[in-house]
Amino acid sequence: MTAAPSAPSAAIAATGVVKTFGDRRALRGVSFSAAPGEVAAIIGPNGAGKTTLLSILGGLQPPTAGTVSRSASEVGWVPQQPAVYRKLSVAENLRLFARLEGVEDPDAAVARMLAQTGLEDRAGEELGRLSGGNQQRVNIAIGLLGDPPVLLLDEPSSSLDPRQRERLWEFIRGLATGGTAVVFSTHNVQEAERFADTVLVLADGELLFSGSPRGLEAEVGDGDRDFEAAFVEFLRERGH
Amino acid sequence: MRWLLVKDLQILRRSPLLVVLLVAYPVIISVLIGLALSKGPDKPTIAFVNEVPAGETEFTIGGEVRDASTYASELFKSVEPVRVRTRAEAVKKVKDGEVLGALIIPRDATEKLRSALSLSGAVELPTLEVIYNQEDPIKAEFVESTIKARLADANKALSDELTKVSGQYLDILLRGGSFRILGRGFDVLGLQRTKQVLEGVRADLPADDPSRPALDEVIRFAGLAIDNLDLSDEILGAIGEPVKVKRTVLDGASTPLDRFAIAVAVTISLMFVTVLLAAGMLALEREEHAFGRLVRGLVSRTTLVVEKIVLSALCALVVTLLMLGGLSLFVALDAGRAPLWLPALGAGAVAFGAMGVALGALAREVRAASLLAFLMSLPIAFLALVPSGSVSAGLFDVIRVVSAVFPFKASLDAVDAAVNDAGGLGVALAHLAALAAAYAAVARLALRRFA
Numbered sequence: 233m234t235a236a237p238s239a240p241s242a243a244i245a246a247t248g249v250v251k252t253f254g255d256r257r258a259l260r261g262v263s264f265s266a267a268p269g270e271v272a273a274i275i276g277p278n279g280a281g282k283t284t285l286l287s288i289l290g291g292l293q294p295p296t297a298g299t300v301s302r303s304a305s306e307v308g309w310v311p312q313q314p315a316v317y318r319k320l321s322v323a324e325n326l327r328l329f330a331r332l333e334g335v336e337d338p339d340a341a342v343a344r345m346l347a348q349t350g351l352e353d354r355a356g357e358e359l360g361r362l363s364g365g366n367q368q369r370v371n372i373a374i375g376l377l378g379d380p381p382v383l384l385l386d387e388p389s390s391s392l393d394p395r396q397r398e399r400l401w402e403f404i405r406g407l408a409t410g411g412t413a414v415v416f417s418t419h420n421v422q423e424a425e426r427f428a429d430t431v432l433v434l435a436d437g438e439l440l441f442s443g444s445p446r447g448l449e450a451e452v453g454d455g456d457r458d459f460e461a462a463f464v465e466f467l468r469e470r471g472h
Numbered sequence: 473m474r475w476l477l478v479k480d481l482q483i484l485r486r487s488p489l490l491v492v493l494l495v496a497y498p499v500i501i502s503v504l505i506g507l508a509l510s511k512g513p514d515k516p517t518i519a520f521v522n523e524v525p526a527g528e529t530e531f532t533i534g535g536e537v538r539d540a541s542t543y544a545s546e547l548f549k550s551v552e553p554v555r556v557r558t559r560a561e562a563v564k565k566v567k568d569g570e571v572l573g574a575l576i577i578p579r580d581a582t583e584k585l586r587s588a589l590s591l592s593g594a595v596e597l598p599t600l601e602v603i604y605n606q607e608d609p610i611k612a613e614f615v616e617s618t619i620k621a622r623l624a625d626a627n628k629a630l631s632d633e634l635t636k637v638s639g640q641y642l643d644i645l646l647r648g649g650s651f652r653i654l655g656r657g658f659d660v661l662g663l664q665r666t667k668q669v670l671e672g673v674r675a676d677l678p679a680d681d682p683s684r685p686a687l688d689e690v691i692r693f694a695g696l697a698i699d700n701l702d703l704s705d706e707i708l709g710a711i712g713e714p715v716k717v718k719r720t721v722l723d724g725a726s727t728p729l730d731r732f733a734i735a736v737a738v739t740i741s742l743m744f745v746t747v748l749l750a751a752g753m754l755a756l757e758r759e760e761h762a763f764g765r766l767v768r769g770l771v772s773r774t775t776l777v778v779e780k781i782v783l784s785a786l787c788a789l790v791v792t793l794l795m796l797g798g799l800s801l802f803v804a805l806d807a808g809r810a811p812l813w814l815p816a817l818g819a820g821a822v823a824f825g826a827m828g829v830a831l832g833a834l835a836r837e838v839r840a841a842s843l844l845a846f847l848m849s850l851p852i853a854f855l856a857l858v859p860s861g862s863v864s865a866g867l868f869d870v871i872r873v874v875s876a877v878f879p880f881k882a883s884l885d886a887v888d889a890a891v892n893d894a895g896g897l898g899v900a901l902a903h904l905a906a907l908a909a910a911y912a913a914v915a916r917l918a919l920r921r922f923a
Contacts, residue, residue: 292764313761315760315762319482332476332770
């Protein structure tokens with residue numbers, strides 16, 4: 233991940249993205265790009281603009297100014313809450329969204345996603361009866377139905393217990409290994425440190441840092457701090 | 473849109489309780505309302521005390537024997553009599569709430585009636601006693617008005633008899649004849665014959681006879697009386713029924729009440745199923761967090777609005793067509809008009825569906841949307857059923873405007889026209905189309921802040 237706009241090999245790039253709601257500026261000229269197979273975490277305090285940035289990258293809302301290199305149909309989107317129908321089975325949910333996505337062979341896509349999520353044996357179960365972790369896996373699988381080069385996840389582990397969280401990150405790392413660029417937002421900075429190649433630090437709509445977790449620690453200077461303490465110090469030094 | 477429809481039907485299929493409630497509730501409500509509209513209240517139970525001794529119920533009018541119980545039966549046309557022996561027993565039943573009221577015919581009722589009709593000069597008329605509780609004003613009003621109406625009918629029947637008898641007496645006075653009073657027979661010469669006799673006597677008198685002027689005066693009086701008594705039948709008829717009513721229907725359908733009740737019941741079902749389903753299913757997209765995912769290029773917001781309208785309209789159409797089919801087993805509906813049911817019900821369902829999605833888009837949560845749909849539907853239905861003249865003109869104008877803004881009145885007009893040939897189907901369909909477009913536009917606007 234680089235703060236420089238759109239490298240030729242970038243899976244997704246944002247250039248000078250601005251978003252205003254009335255008088256409030258939610259994003260102030262954010263630019264970054266992510267390469268294929270890269271995992272990028274967007275972190276920052278509450279109200280920093282993390283979800284707004286993700287929703288613009290995902291095509292849920294247009295930017296007030298600036299550009300995004302990918303259209304909505306080229307990007308897989310996974311909202312924070314599982315956006316699935318609890319009365320439908322796992323397979324029916326996948327099939328419905330595969331059809332709506334216009335996937336050429338919906339049944340094959342469903343089979344592929346069931347295998348990828350490890351939910352083949354629960355394909356016929358109503359989604360509402362599955363655990364939160366399994367629901368989130370289906371939620372992510374729906375985002376991947378169109379085989380997108382980029383997957384955007386909004387707080388993907390927020391409602392999961394530690395064991396479910398581990399399985400989720402294992403799954404996401406597997407996607408990245410397969411070449412999918414993954415951009416996620418999180419409040420959990422340890423997760424960003426552990427699973428992200430790159431962290432984007434947003435505060436008050438401004439991109440303050442873009443680089444590796446170790447790079448963020450180096451920015452603060454003192455090597456004794458853990459990542460979370462370094463992040464807090466980084467924000468404090470910049471007046472947030 | 474096809475896959476969204478399939479998805480929603482799958483969800484409904486897996487929510488049997490919701491489907492049962494959604495179908496059963498409006499059907500039950502509408503059938504109850506239909507029954508209430510088509511049937512009058514049950515006959516009130518009234519304690520009845522007849523103190524007149526057995527065999528003493530007969531009286532005579534104009535030489536003809538009548539039985540007072542014939543007139544008393546008029547009273548029982550609108551009440552369910554519970555016969556008791558004494559006044560005290562009747563009062564106790566009213567106090568205990570076993571009956572709504574009591575009617576007491578006193579011992580001397582027939583006797584007083586006989587005296588009044590016997591030309592004996594007696595003027596005291598029989599008086600019936602009515603007893604009822606005042607603790608429930610609605611019941612009291614109902615009992616009082618029912619008994620008053622029936623007593624008026626009984627009085628009218630007696631009055632007709634008296635008028636007839638009076639006419640007969642006047643006819644005898646005019647033309648002559650015989651009649652009986654208190655067992656004695658009388659022969660009456662009659663005014664016409666009297667005049668003829670007097671004119672014969674006058675003709676035989678000399679021209680200068682001193683009694684001629686007096687005789688002329690009596691003959692003139694007899695002529696005048698004859699001319700005026702000729703009109704007595706009409707005058708007596710007018711006294712019996714001084715005001716006649718001519719009914720002229722200026723506007724509106726001539727649908728019988730039971731068939732109009734069917735139109736009301738079907739329209740209420742159509743409204744509940746469609747509005748609740750459309751509002752709930754749209755709000756469900758947000759509650760399942762699927763809305764954002766859907767409108768992110770998979771489905772347009774307009775398509776989503778249309779899909780929910782189509783879904784709810786189709787379901788309501790099936791329910792109401794089945795309902796009409798079922799009702800036609802009990803009430804004779806014109807099967808030849810069945811092809812018109814579909815456009816009427818379809819247009820109503822689409823307009824209600826559009827209103828439902830507008831409510832769902834505004835409320836944004838299933839429970840809030842369902843509550844809002846329910847709270848809005850019932851008053852709208854009742855307002856649309858308020859008849860003109862039952863409230864002030866200004867208030868009725870307000871009610872008309874409010875009713876025109878919501879689809880119930882137009883749907884009722886369309887269903888009534890289609891089922892009962894009440895006329896005005898085209899206007900109602902155009903009204904529904906305009907309302908559907910307006911509500912769909914409101915829903916589409918509300919979806920901008922739905923996610």
